[in-house]
Ligand SMILES: Nc1ncnc2c1ncn2[C@@H]1O[C@H](COP(=O)(O)OP(=O)(O)O)[C@@H](O)[C@H]1O
C-alpha cells in the first residue's frame with residue numbers, strides 16, 4: 001500500500017535535515033504504529049507524505065499503490081486515497097463544516113471520475129456517521145474546527161476520514177488532548193474503518209491509544225530514522241521503560 | 252479660505268460645461284449647492300481626504316469613455332420579487348419600470364415633486380448634503396445636489412411587501428450621470444431598498460435618507476458589471492430615536508469607485524450598520540470612505556468592510572467614528588480588512604476614532620494579509636483543488652460583511668454573485 005524508501009528530507013528555508021533515511025512499508029489491511037520522542041520527525045513524515053510546502057526531499061521515494069506521491073499536489077494525493085488526520089487540525093472561520101466536507105467528498109469523486117454525491121445523500125450519510133462519533137448537528141453547521149474543543153477537533157478528523165473513505169490513513173497524535181471517553185470514541189471510529197483493503201499508520205507518543213487500536217507492527221523513530229521495528233510488545237516496552245533504553249541499545 | 256488657482260480653474264472648467272436643471276422647487280437648494288461647490292472647489296489630488304484616490308477623472312469636464320459590458324449573465328436581484336424603478340443612462344424609464352404604487356410607500360420622480368403642493372421632499376432635498384461638509388468637505392455631493400438630472404423621492408409610511416429596487420442600466424459609452432434620491436422612513440415604518448447596475452460611464456449619485464423615530468431601512472446595493480465605469484456615490488443618513496439603518500454594498504469591477512457614507516445618529520438607541528464586500532481584479536480602484544457621528548445616547552454603529560484584491564487592484568478604506576460630547580454608552584465597531592491575493596495589489600487604510608464622551612466602547616481594527624497557508628493546505632489535504640480552496644477561503648473572508656444582510660434571499664443572491672465572479676476567473 002504505502003512504500004517509503006530511504007526518504008531524506010530537509011527544510012526548504014534552512015539547511016536542516018529532518019528525515020535522514022526513512023524506510024517503511026505499510027501493507028493493505030495492516031495497522032502500523034510509529035512511536036518516538038518529540039522532535040524525532042514523525043509529523044514531518046506525515047506532512048511530507050501529504051504534500052505540505054516547506055520541505056525538500058533530497059533523496060528517496062514514497063509511493064501509494066505504486067504511484068509516486070512526491071510528484072503530486074496535495075489534493076491529488078488525497079484523491080488517490082491518502083488521508084492525514086492532523087496533529088493540530090486547522091480552524092477555518094467562515095467555512096461551514098458541512099460545506100467543507102461536501103466540497104471535499106465531491107472534489108475527490110470528481111478527480112476519480114465518479115459521480116458526485118447529491119446533497120440529500122450526503123446529508124443522510126454524514127448524519128449517520130456523525131452520530132456514532134457523537135458529533136451533533138450544531139458541530140456540523142459551525143465553521144470548520146472553530147471553537148471546537150481539542151477532543152471535538154479530533155473527532156471531526158475521524159468524521160472526515162469516515163466520509164472520505166481513504167485507502168491509507170495516517171493519524172498524527174490523534175490521541176493527544178483526548179480524555180478517556182473521547183479516546184474510546186475516536187478508537188472505535190478508527191476500528192470501524194479497519195478493513196482488508198485499507199492501511200493505517202498511527203503516530204503516537206504514548207502506548208495508551210494502542211490499547212484501543214491494536215497495531216500489527218510498531219516502529220520506533222528517533223532523529224529522523226526508524227531505529228527499531230517489532231510487534232505490539234515494542235509499544236509496551238516503551239510504556240514501561242521509556243525511550244532511553246531502546247535508543248541506547250540502537251546507538 | 253481662497254482656493255488656489257489650480258483648484259479654482261478645475262472647478263470653473265467643470266461648471267462651465269454644465270447647466271443647472273430647471274426643477275422649480277429645488278431651485279434654491281440647487282443654487283446654494285452650486286455656491287458651496289464654488290466655495291469648496293472640486294476635489295484635487297493634494298486634498299487630504301483624497302490622499303489615496305485620485306479624483307481627476309471624477310472632476311474633469313468630460314467623462315472618460317466606458318465600454319458597455321456585454322454579458323449574458325443575469326442581473327443581480329433578478330430572482331427577487333421587487334418593485335423595479337429603472338434608469339437608463341440616468342434617465343427614468345417608465346416602460347421598463349413597474350407601476351410605482353405600492354402599499355406602505357409613496358414614490359415620486361424628483362421632477363414631479365414640484366407639481367405637488369407642499370411635497371415632503373421639497374424642503375429636504377439637499378439638506379443632509381449641505382450639513383455634511385464639516386469637518387470634511389464633500390464637494391462632489393454638492394455638485395450632485397446642484398446638477399442632479401433625475402432621481403426619486405421615497406416616503407415609507409408602512410411596511411411595503413417587497414423591496415424597492417433601483418436599477419441603473421448603461422447604454423452610452425460616454426454618459427455622465429447625476430442621480431439624487433431622497434428617502435424618508437416614517438416613524439415605525441420599515442422598507443428595503445435595492446440598487447444595482449453600472450448606470451453610466453461616469454456616475455455621481457447621492458442618497459439622502461432621513462429615518463424617523465423607530466423607522467428601519469435596509470439598503471443593499473450591488474455595483475458591478477462594467478469594467479471601465481467610474482462612480483462617486485454619497486449616502487447620507489440621519490437616524491432618529493430607536494431607528495435602524497443597515498446597508499451592504501457589493502462592489503465588483505469598475506476602474507474607480509468612491510463610496511462615501513455619512514451617518515448621523517441623532518436619536519437615542521439608534522443602530523447603524525454599514526458593510527461592504529469588494530472583489531477587485533486588475534485595473535480596479537475601490538474607496539470606502541465612512542464617517543459616522545454619534546450625537547445621542549446608547550447608539551450602536553458597526554462598520555464591516557472586506558476587500559479581496561488581485562492582479563494589482565487597489566482598495567482604500569477611510570473610516571471614522573466621531574463620538575460627540577454627551578453621546579454616552581456609544582457602542583462603535585469598525586473593521587476593515589483586505590485579502591491580497593498577490594504582491595501587486597494594495598490596501599490603504601486610515602481608521603480613525605475621535606471620542607468626546609467618557610462612557611463609550613469603541614473598537615477598530617484594520618488588517619491586510621494573504622491567504623492562510625495552513626487553511627489552504629488543510630483543504631487541499633482533504634482533496635479540494637487549490638483554486639477551489641482559494642475561492643472557499645475568499646468567500647469565508649467576505650462572509651462577515653455579507654452576514655450583515657438580514658434578508659436570506661438577498662444574501663443568497665449576493666453570495667451567488669461572489670461565487671459566479673470567482674468561478675469565471677477560475678476559467
Ligand atoms: N517548519 C519547520 N521549521 C523549523 N523546524 C521544523 C519545522 N518542521 C519541523 N521542524 C523541526 O524538525 C524536527 C522534527 O519535528 P516533528 O516532525 O514535528 O517531530 P515530531 O512530530 O516527531 O515531534 C523538530 O526538531 C522540529 O523542530
Ligand SMILES: [Mg+2]
Nearest residue numbers: 042043087173
Ligand atoms: Mg508531531
